Amino acid sequence: MDGSKMSQDELVDKLKQQVALENIELLLTKMSRLCFNKCVIKPGSSLDSSEQKCVSMCMDRYMETVSLVSKSFGERLLAESQNMH
Amino acid sequence: MADLFGNNNDNFDLGSSSSGSSADKLKIEEVQKVIMMEQQKAQLNAQIQEISEICWEKCVDKPSAKLGGKTEVCLTNCVKRFFDTSVVIAHRFNQLLQRSNTG
Numbered sequence: 812m813d814g815s816k817m818s819q820d821e822l823v824d825k826l827k828q829q830v831a832l833e834n835i836e837l838l839l840t841k842m843s844r845l846c847f848n849k850c851v852i853k854p855g856s857s858l859d860s861s862e863q864k865c866v867s868m869c870m871d872r873y874m875e876t877v878s879l880v881s882k883s884f885g886e887r888l889l890a891e892s893q894n895m896h
Numbered sequence: 897m898a899d900l901f902g903n904n905n906d907n908f909d910l911g912s913s914s915s916g917s918s919a920d921k922l923k924i925e926e927v928q929k930v931i932m933m934e935q936q937k938a939q940l941n942a943q944i945q946e947i948s949e950i951c952w953e954k955c956v957d958k959p960s961a962k963l964g965g966k967t968e969v970c971l972t973n974c975v976k977r978f979f980d981t982s983v984v985i986a987h988r989f990n991q992l993l994q995r996s997n998t999g
Contacts, residue, residue, distance in 0.1 A: 819923055819926075819927060822927065823927060823930050826930065826931065826934060827930075827934065830934050830937070830938055833938075834938075834941055837945065838945070841945065841949060845949065845952060845953075846959070849956075849958065849959060850959070865958075865959055868959040868960060868961065869959035871959075872956060872959045872960075872962075872963055873948070873952060873956075873959075875963050876948055876951065876952050876955075876956065876963070876971060877944065877945070877948045879963075879968060879971050879972065880944055880947050880948040880951055880971060880975050881944045881948075883971070883972045883975035883976060884943070884944055884947060884975055884979075887975065887976060887979050
């Protein structure tokens with residue numbers, strides 16, 4: 812009985828971990844695509860230092876963007892749900 | 897592929913293979929609740945990621961050391977207007993649907 816409870820908690824943990832991992836993977840892929848588009852206009856023989864700098868800044872700004880968007884999104888959802896009731 | 901599905905079934909079929917007591921059922925319900933909540937969270941996250949990309953393309957020109965006030969205002973407005981747009985689209989779609997149903 813105790814063993815089955817353990818495996819159930821483990822299953823839930825594993826599920827959450829997998830979801831989190833997938834989210835990170837999606838975010839990384841998306842940031843690579845978006846920042847490549849913004850920073851590497853004409854791919855050269857190497858990623859030069861200005862491109863690398865741009866990519867780093869791009870990633871920081873994108874993460875800020877996501878947090879800003881998720882804040883406005885949350886506020887809007889909350890307002891909407893309060894309107895319904 | 898078939899093996900993968902078999903594995904999934906093993907994971908989510910907890911309890912039904914054992915006695916199936918009410919305590920087991922309760923636990924399965926708990927796990928199902930967690931899965932449903934995770935699905936909702938994932939859906940919400942996907943929406944946020946989608947809008948983030950849309951508004952990033954609209955508002956951010958060249959990445960710099962800071963987003964800047966102007967860009968931040970653009971981003972918040974972008975989210976709100978995107979929301980409004982979806983509402984208008986849904987309304988319009990409903991209208992068209994009703995028209996095609998009555999006409």
